[in-house]
Amino acid sequence: MAENARQAQQLLQPLPTDLAASYFEEVIGRLGVTLEVRLDSKDKGKGVFATKAFAEEDVIFEEPALVGAQHTANRDDALVCSHCFRFIGSIGIQIAHRLLAKGCSDVNPDYLRSLWSGVAELPYSERYPLPELVTCLGGCVDTVYCSDGCAAANWAAHHRLLCSGPRAPPAPVSAPAEDHHPRRPSSFEAFRESRERLQTPGLQSLTAPMREEPPNLRKADAVRRFKEHADETNDAFHLAAQVIAGTLLRADEPLSNGFAPEARITSDRNWAALQRAWRPYAAAWKAPWWECVAIPEDVTDGDSFRSDLQELASDSLKLLKAFLYDERFPALFHLDVYGSIMAMFELNNLGIYVASPVEEYFELCHAEGGGLSEEEQKLTQLITRPLLDSLGESYEAGCQGSAFYALQSCCNHSCVPNAHAFKRANIDIDGRATVLAKRPIAPGEEVCLSYIDEDAPYHERCAALADYGFTCACDKCVAEAGVPGKAAV
Numbered sequence: 001m002a003e004n005a006r007q008a009q010q011l012l013q014p015l016p017t018d019l020a021a022s023y024f025e026e027v028i029g030r031l032g033v034t035l036e037v038r039l040d041s042k043d044k045g046k047g048v049f050a051t052k053a054f055a056e057e058d059v060i061f062e063e064p065a066l067v068g069a070q071h072t073a074n075r076d077d078a079l080v081c082s083h084c085f086r087f088i089g090s091i092g093i094q095i096a097h098r099l100l101a102k103g104c105s106d107v108n109p110d111y112l113r114s115l116w117s118g119v120a121e122l123p124y125s126e127r128y129p130l131p132e133l134v135t136c137l138g139g140c141v142d143t144v145y146c147s148d149g150c151a152a153a154n155w156a157a158h159h160r161l162l163c164s165g166p167r168a169p170p171a172p173v174s175a176p177a178e179d180h181h182p183r184r185p186s187s188f189e190a191f192r193e194s195r196e197r198l199q200t201p202g203l204q205s206l207t208a209p210m211r212e213e214p215p216n217l218r219k220a221d222a223v224r225r226f227k228e229h230a231d232e233t234n235d236a237f238h239l240a241a242q243v244i245a246g247t248l249l250r251a252d253e254p255l256s257n258g259f260a261p262e263a264r265i266t267s268d269r270n271w272a273a274l275q276r277a278w279r280p281y282a283a284a285w286k287a288p289w290w291e292c293v294a295i296p297e298d299v300t301d302g303d304s305f306r307s308d309l310q311e312l313a314s315d316s317l318k319l320l321k322a323f324l325y326d327e328r329f330p331a332l333f334h335l336d337v338y339g340s341i342m343a344m345f346e347l348n349n350l351g352i353y354v355a356s357p358v359e360e361y362f363e364l365c366h367a368e369g370g371g372l373s374e375e376e377q378k379l380t381q382l383i384t385r386p387l388l389d390s391l392g393e394s395y396e397a398g399c400q401g402s403a404f405y406a407l408q409s410c411c412n413h414s415c416v417p418n419a420h421a422f423k424r425a426n427i428d429i430d431g432r433a434t435v436l437a438k439r440p441i442a443p444g445e446e447v448c449l450s451y452i453d454e455d456a457p458y459h460e461r462c463a464a465l466a467d468y469g470f471t472c473a474c475d476k477c478v479a480e481a482g483v484p485g486k487a488a489v
């Protein structure tokens with residue numbers, strides 16, 4: 001077996017117990033929570049266990065995503081920080097963003113542009129202050145942030161390698177450069193145009209010979225092609241790119257800082273650095289995507305469905321390698337490794353949901369008892385009614401995406417869960433996972449979430465969990481499976 005394939009197969013092995021234990025101790029320490037990850041939880045693999053008592057509604061843990069992305073289709077609905085997923089700008093900017101993106105003809109576009117630029121402001125919108133928009137350190141417009149801190153953190157985590165920006169990045173990359181001022185694109189059109197350019201490779205980029213372009217433009221085009229393919233086929237490829245870029249950056253760090261793992265031969269040092277950097281994902285090991293995905297009911301030829309998925313992943317990986325390939329770490333770019341990352345998202349992801357402040361704003365202005373006097377509402381609605389009507393039923397659309405969390409992804413399922421991932425109104429305003437106790441939990445008890453509608457009848461629950469590739473062994477399922485007639489309810 002070639003060295004590359006051999007190393008790839010090694011990356012695809014579950015972490016040895018001692019390394020997995022120390023990795024999760026580090027995760028628990030970083031999050032500062034009173035929990036432990038046990039590696040063998042009753043035939044279910046890993047599980048999360050309480051090490052102290054929790055009362056009902058207690059926060060069991062909160063955790064930022066390791067990688068996360070807003071759904072492509074949601075980008076026009078919600079303008080959020082690309083790192084923490086908080087809403088940004090202002091209520092006026094959020095509404096203008098959506099209506100201008102929709103090409104709405106019911107409201108004067110000049111008025112919407114003035115909302116976008118901040119020249120016009122909506123009455124009472126100051127009651128819902130949002131952080132100023134901050135642009136990307138590398139100058140691309142496919143990411144925007146709520147603060148310099150988020151821009152720097154995203155840059156350091158993976159965006160440094162995934163940025164399609166035209167500007168040379170400021171140095172050092174670990175801290176925002178002093179001359180980097182938060183700034184928002186001057187007009188919605190400039191912002192939008194730049195985003196559209198990201199989604200549509202210009203004719204020039206398809207026809208111009210690559211070698212005549214400066215290297216940074218070549219890279220920018222290759223990044224755009226990868227992102228466009230992900231937008232059109234499967235959002236999870238964006239997350240897979242973040243995993244690979246983040247792993248490369250972590251593997252590179254000890255090598256470039258001279259703190260290389262102890263090994264005399266360079267290739268051995270590179271391999272040791274890669275193995276260490278890969279740990280968060282080795283701990284979430286899964287079989288390749290095309291093998292573990294449940295075949296949809298309407299698909300008759302399962303084999304060709306699986307081979308189509310494999311081909312799709314292969315196309316995506318080729319586009320990624322065009323700008324990200326690093327010859328020191330060839331195993332990271334093996335198709336089976338890419339497939340395992342995709343499977344991790346398929347089986348372990350948590351949806352991101354952040355409620356929109358626009359919903360609350362319209363409640364204030366339009367709902368009975370919303371907080372304004374009748375007279376104030378009447379006057380305000382002269383401005384807000386046309387906006388609300390144009391937005392239509394989906395006026396309250398929140399931010400939606402998906403993310404992977406180191407600890408939450410270890411929580412097993414139960415059809416009588418003692419915990420739930422829940423967003424508390426006005427408290428949980430970003431993409432962190434917040435897990436609350438649904439009932440009192442004793443020390444030593446396993447913390448379980450429900451991946452599905454746990455109130456559904458037994459056979460529906462079984463079918464829903466088959467998509468996750470397992471048969472539930474919780475007490476409720478065991479009891480119901482044994483009761484004649486119950487399965488048919």
Ligand SMILES: C[S@@+](CC[C@H](N)C(=O)[O-])C[C@H]1O[C@@H](n2cnc3c(N)ncnc32)[C@H](O)[C@@H]1O
Pocket residue numbers: 043044045046047284347348409410411412413414468469470471472473474
């Ligand atoms: C999000 S992971 C949870 C962590 C997992 N135990 C691990 O070792 O990585 C989901 C996987 O855990 C296992 N699992 C979770 N809940 C289960 C249950 N109630 N019964 C059996 N297996 C379960 C299944 O293999 C499922 O695909």
